Amino acid sequence: MKTRFVDIILPVPIPQLFTYSVPFDLLNQVEVGKRVVVQFGRKKYYSGVVFAMHENAPVDYQTKEVLAVLDATAIVNDKQFKFWTWMADYYQCTPGDVYKAALPSGLKLESETHVVFNSDHEAEEALSDKELAVVTFVSEKKVCTIHEIQNQTGIQNIYPILSKLIEAEIVFVNEQMRDAYKPKTINVLAIAPAFQNEASLKDAFDELNRAPKQLELLMQFISMVGLNDAMKGKTVQRPVFLEKFGDQTSALNGLIKRGIFIQEQIAIGRLDYSTREVIVTNPLSEAQQQAIDAIRLNHQLKETVLLHGVTSSGKTEIYIHLIEEQINKGKQVLYLLPEIALTTQITARLKKHFGNHLGIYHSKYSDAERVEVWNDLLEHSHYKVVLGVRSSVFLPFDNLGLVIVDEEHETSYKQYDPAPRYQARDAALVLAHLHGAKVLLGTATPSIETYYNVQSGKFALVELNVRHQGIQMPQIIVADVKEARRKKQMKSHFTPLLIEQIGKALEKKEQVILFQNRRGFSPYVECNECATIPKCKHCDVSMTYHKHINHLTCHYCGYSYVLPNSCAACGAPSLETRGFGTEKIEEEIKLFFPDARVSRMDLDTTRSKKSHETIIADFEVGNVDILIGTQMISKGLDFERVSIVGILDADSMLNYPDFRAHERAFQLMAQVSGRAGRKNKQGKVILQTTDPSHPIINQVIANDFRAMYDVQLGERELFKYPPFYRIINLTIKHSDANKTAKAAGNLAQGLRHVFGERVLGPHAPVISRIQNMHIRQIVMKVEKTASISKAKEMVQAAIHSLIAQPEYRSVIVQIDVDPQ
């Protein structure tokens, strides 16, 4: 019989799969999709997933053997493998990277090197200081990890020292698998089989006549479960039993010791499967009904529908109806939400409808709980709908009918730091396609990419323009800060209009929200006379003020100069720094309205998990009159009594040094405005700006995202309108693929220090694929770089010369790996 081989995905960032041979005794256990343990390299052990099985012996190397099979049945299905393969290709990462992101860490095992002190060692060698430090530490701890030694002793290069100590037999090392997922267990008690008949039970009573406590406990057990059931071996949970009859631990242990009771560990789930009363779906309003009909119709023609529904239009109700429809068809549904939106509000609402058919998968869940959600889906046990954050696209679905991506524009759908740098919204489309499922994107403020896809006909668009319960769209009033400043009417950061409106609202016992984007902290400079804001001559973004060096710096290209004494436009010596935070606002508003109850919500006040909910709850029940906050207050919450929303500094959003500043500003202002308005009453938004005629301000007033994006997308000559950008697509080519990847990685890292976030590492094809339809690319090749620092110099020089040309305003450096 021919030897069988398996190609395994290991959690390492190496582009290939690894081939191992299957030993005879594991042949009938090994299967595609199961996890196996293998040795990798000289010392490491990993669990990897079997991707393929075959009989092709590798020609140029010797295989190692599979050491163990971890699963009875596959834990990764065929559709997931297809999804992983797509992701590794599209986001330019390795299968191992995807594997790492996909599996909850409880399902991944990795060995760890343990250093053990050799207590038999007696010889007295002369040791160096560092060696002595390590020996002292290890002999105290007896067993420890290499990381512990490194942290405790502070020694950088620990390996040579360790290898010396191993050679001298002072310490030795072994590899230990890290603890992985363990089912939660509980001890249960039962009468031992030997005593499960009346005769032997009677013997037991006799035996216990000198141990009255134990006898009593045994009687209590029997009376608790009933004699019949006790004789059938019925179990009681140990803690339950002990709690009921007082802490009789020693008596109980006595009974176990005598063999009258047996104690067993059984696994119990961590998840709450208790059924709730399933609430009948609410009837839909006429507008909602029309929208849902339109969604169904459009889904017959296109895979993806964008539901553009203004704030408070009742999108969730529509989702619930559509989910129900899928469940009735026997299909699964994935409901994606951005991290912050996964509040108890939405969870509770869906729980009410779907009871124990609803699974929840997000970061607040412990890893063990995630493993249990994973297993539940594998076993087709309870869940038909999963409500989750971006990583839930990796769950083992096998029969998806619908994927809902709520708040589609949210940036937290994009994973930035560890590879795979995936956009869960986009990945969801691919996932749905694999399942033949439909996608519904929902938002009040679509992302520019999604709008583009609507324009180009890839997505269908369904609109829901009516707010439910007769809530009207808010009235947006622009307050001209420049004008007020000229007339010397400004009361610190507030226009007289805003102060007046706040006063009126408070008189009527209505609530006020004041919005100051935290990003306003990043200070810029503005002329008090003519409101000119110094901008970078290369990049067309506002210069950021750095106080410690008294410089204005461009966060794009690094262009920097000393803060001038006078305005470059009008010559007046009246340049002042702008940019103030929520804390300042809170301080000042209290001066104007000393009687108002004021609360603040931003990163500083919500550090602890609970305070976020406390602040919201306080505001909801009316314990707070004025809520000041950053973009946090714009997400996912409906307040009942808000009549005034103040946007304190629209300019800071428009001038934020980022090429997406305009679309972000539009989205934020639209979302915050949506907080205003109550039942049958129109709310007001006071929008403070120095530039009332700014196109974005006009579009916010008109609530017209189309007009806004049409400008952005260049339907009207994109390149005339800021902000726009170019991608420098830097291709690195080396003689072999590994070298290339490494060089690209190093170069990107180095450049990131110089250019910040705008340098996208070797994963960059993402951006280009989505956006380069609107962007002209410049491809620059750096072949066989002499050294990283040389390459960095070259690239910097090239970028600076490029952005010096008038047609290039800002630059994204994209390090691309040439797949030769």
Added chain:
DNA sequence: AGCACGCCGACT
């Protein structure tokens, strides 16, 4: 990613 190996400058 880790880890081993080998080269070279800078120190007791």
Added chain:
DNA sequence: GTCGGCGTGCTC
């Protein structure tokens, strides 16, 4: 001399 930094190569 040798310690330690860093560049390079390899992992089935």
